[in-house]
Amino acid sequence: MGGDEILDRTGGKYVEPGGEFTRDQRYIATRITADGSSGWPVEAGRYRLAVSRACPWANRLIIVRRLLGLEDAISMAVAGPTHDKRSWTFDLDPGGRDPVLGIERLADAYFARFPGYERGITVPAIVDVPTGQVVTNDYAQMSLDLSTEWTAYHRPGAPQLYPERLRDEIDEVNAVVFADVNNGVYRCGFAGSQEAYEKAYHRLFDRLDWLTERLTGQRYLVGDTITEADVRLFTTLVRFDPVYHGHFKCNRQKLTEMPVLWAYARDLFQTPGFGDTVDFDHIKRHYYEVHRDINPTGVVPLGPDLANWLTPHGREQLGGRPFGDGTPPQPAPPAERVDPEHTPLRDAD
Structure with a gap:
């Protein structure tokens, strides 16, 4: 899939029989920095964000880019929802080719920088348009860098998704949410034995219970505004009932049967920049x-x-200000809007 599922390019296999799912977390760690010290300077119009709307890790980048108003600074290439063992493809575009990068497969950008690249061809990834080379696919750092390195191009009223005073707490929450929830659903779904599955299942729902307690008395995960932590949890919760409950056997309860998390997820879904992605x-x-x-x-x-x-979710009663001192983002550019047949947002028009 993306930062999560590393494609097994020998056969498209995800489950290792008899064992636990272990994620390959060796990503391209190159960073795009404001001072250019990395060799890849922040520059409007230079880079293209490659995503699939199917992927929760790519969905994070789509949300953060929207909330910060970086659409004009960083263009976006959207791959189709399926792929083969070779790579994500741009089959949604005319002629099956990304109109800016001119490539049919995301693998072409990886190979342009690393000939014979052997690890997963993952989304999200940022590609340098002039050279056609992938810069990074380190999804966790990428979203933080959009908040901290791209400030010169943030829209007026952009929220503080990674405020300095809350970073330690955000990092702590993100670490346990990643281990037990974001990655936890995959540890259930790709478990190769009953023992591995049951261990992952209990770890996942124990953490969801912990999150329920945390969110019972506060609207957002850290502080009184939306932060990076909420973005990261949301993209797993929004996929829970459509996919993880049945397909990945995460079936103690549906999200809709966990009142606090269900209300929290609806609150975010109905916030501009979340559900509309x-x-x-x-x-x-x-x-x-x-x-x-x-x-x-x-x-x-x-x-x-x-x-x-x-x-209605009723979470407003807990207070909190979604965007802090900032403002909601404008609607997505027409070319980037989700097909109205694929989302309930059309009912809100």
Whole structure:
């Protein structure tokens, strides 16, 4: 998939029989910096963010880019929801080719910088447009750098997603949410033994219970505004019922059966910059069509009903200011809007 699923380019296999799922976290650690000391300076119009709306880790970058108003500074290439063992493809574009990079497969950008690159061809990735070379696919650092290195191009009213005074707490929350929830659902879904699955299952739901307690009395995970921590949790929660509950066997409860987390997720979904980036059709097609060792038929379920994402959440009663002293982002550019057939947001018009 993306920063999470490393493509097994020998056969498209995800489950290791008899064992636990272990994520390959060796990413291209190059950074794009404001002072250019990395060799890759922040420069408007130079870079292109390659994503798939199916991928939770890419979805984070789409959200952060929207919230900060970086659409004009960093263009975006959207791959289709499915891929083969070779690479993500730009099959949504005319002629199956990204109109800016001129490539059919994201692998071409990886190979342009690293001929014979052997690790996963993952999204999100940032590509240098002039050379066509991938710069980085280190998804965790990428979103932080959009907040800290790209400040010269933030929109007026952009929120502080990674405020200095809260960074230690954000980092602590992100670490446990990644280990037990973001990665935890994959540890359930890709478990190769009953023992590995049960261990991952309990770890996941113990952490969701911890998050329920934390969010019962406060609107957001850290402080009284939306931060990077909320973005990272949201992209897993929004995929929980459509994919993780059934496909990955994370089925103690649905998200809709966990009242605090369900209200929290709806609160974020209804916040500009969150729900309007979510493509439920791409999400379901990716997981159910690509993971053939889990779902051999490739049949994609029709449910769940999505209309309930727009129901009142009541979280305003906890206070909090979504954007702090800032303002909501403007609507996404027309070319970047989610197909209205793939999201319940059309019902809110």
